[in-house]
Amino acid sequence: MANITIPVIDISSQNPSAPTQLLEAVVKYGFVFIENNAVGIPPSRISELFNLSQEFFASPQSQKAAVSITSNKAGANHGWLGPGIEKLSVAQARPDCKEAFNMSEPLMQNGKLALQQPLPESLQPHEGPLIEFQNACHALCVRVLGHFATALGVDSAWFAARHDRSRGRSGTVFRMLYYPYLEGVEDGVDVRAGAHSDYGSMTLLFQMPGQPGLEIKTPEGAWAPVPVDPSRGENSSPESRHEAKSSSAENKDDAKPLPILVNIGDLLEDWTGGLLKSTVHRVIFPQGDAGDRYSMAYFLHPLDDAALEPVPSELVAQHAAKTGRKGTKREGKTMTARDHLMERLAATYKV
Numbered sequence: 335m336a337n338i339t340i341p342v343i344d345i346s347s348q349n350p351s352a353p354t355q356l357l358e359a360v361v362k363y364g365f366v367f368i369e370n371n372a373v374g375i376p377p378s379r380i381s382e383l384f385n386l387s388q389e390f391f392a393s394p395q396s397q398k399a400a401v402s403i404t405s406n407k408a409g410a411n412h413g414w415l416g417p418g419i420e421k422l423s424v425a426q427a428r429p430d431c432k433e434a435f436n437m438s439e440p441l442m443q444n445g446k447l448a449l450q451q452p453l454p455e456s457l458q459p460h461e462g463p464l465i466e467f468q469n470a471c472h473a474l475c476v477r478v479l480g481h482f483a484t485a486l487g488v489d490s491a492w493f494a495a496r497h498d499r500s501r502g503r504s505g506t507v508f509r510m511l512y513y514p515y516l517e518g519v520e521d522g523v524d525v526r527a528g529a530h531s532d533y534g535s536m537t538l539l540f541q542m543p544g545q546p547g548l549e550i551k552t553p554e555g556a557w558a559p560v561p562v563d564p565s566r567g568e569n570s571s572p573e574s575r576h577e578a579k580s581s582s583a584e585n586k587d588d589a590k591p592l593p594i595l596v597n598i599g600d601l602l603e604d605w606t607g608g609l610l611k612s613t614v615h616r617v618i619f620p621q622g623d624a625g626d627r628y629s630m631a632y633f634l635h636p637l638d639d640a641a642l643e644p645v646p647s648e649l650v651a652q653h654a655a656k657t658g659r660k661g662t663k664r665e666g667k668t669m670t671a672r673d674h675l676m677e678r679l680a681a682t683y684k685v
């Protein structure tokens with residue numbers, strides 16, 4: 335077990351060094367925490383969404399099955415994935431011990447934004463907050479991408495233009511995740527989410543206080559826990575769940591919001607010639623921890639038809655030349671974001 339410190343960065347205009355600090359972190363680890371301040375997402379919104387998630391996963395099986403990802407109604411890659419459906423790593427013996435609900439990006443329909451799938455009964459009255467949350471996630475991602483662009487020495491809107499939702503569809507997905515507590519888990523065999531890297535540009539990950547389990551693979555190849563709350567160094571300790579509960583009850587008002595975890599996906603790694611890292615990660619059953627885990631992930635993708643032409647950055651060119659890494663051209667042709675996603679999905683589901 336390794337130990338790493340993922341930096342926590344203020345990305346507001348108060349911190350002029352934000353671009354270089356962000357870049358440094360994702361070049362090294364592919365993961366970075368961003369302070370949830372005025373340019374973040376109101377913590378009350380995040381807890382509201384966690385409440386909706388808990389309500390949905392606790393709803394009767396028949397309501398979840400009605401919006402199953404395998405039903406034709408839900409549309410590609412949208413809907414509920416029951417236990418035993420997903421196996422994130424081809425190397426694992428058993429499927430991930432989790433359930434998930436995938437939501438489409440909101441698209442304009444009859445003059446207003448709408449999700450592109452039927453919602454389960456428990457979420458139907460809440461389409462508004464679900465859309466607003468995705469809007470807030472998208473805005474935060476665009477801000478982070480602006481900082482990456484600045485640090486790479488390209489126009490600050492370079493990535494934003496290629497993720498501009500008013501210009502078309504993308505592979506962006508918002509996912510609620512539920513990892514139930516299970517008895518009789520086999521150490522080293524059962525995992526909550528198998529080792530994988532994310533596919534798209536970048537991911538925002540929301541964790542709940544006292545629910546650890548995320549680990550990343552260090553450049554040396556060891557697993558290192560990612561804390562839920564880096565200011566407390568909270569990781570896989572079984573006490574942390576109880577401590578977190580009591581402390582949040584005690585200082586509800588003055589508690590600093592948890593920072594938001596950001597990680598780079600395969601597409602952005604390829605797009606930057608391997609400079610920004612898409613780091614392998616997994617979710618384990620923490621030793622001695624007897625609780626459920628809930629998390630939420632916003633997987634940002636560029637517009638389907640965004641051409642993945644090389645990012646016109648000197649830093650990217652130098653890095654790619656040094657490592658000789660294959661970029662985003664195939665047989666001399668520039669790929670689109672959609673081609674990239676299809677290639678990645680084909681590689682995952684080949685076996």
Ligand SMILES: O=C(O)CCC(=O)C(=O)O
Nearest residue numbers: 511527532548617629631
């Ligand atoms: O639940 C988590 O903390 C991580 C989930 C994750 O990595 C994923 O769904 O891609």
Ligand SMILES: [Fe+2]
Nearest residue numbers: 530531532615
């Ligand atoms: Fe992931």
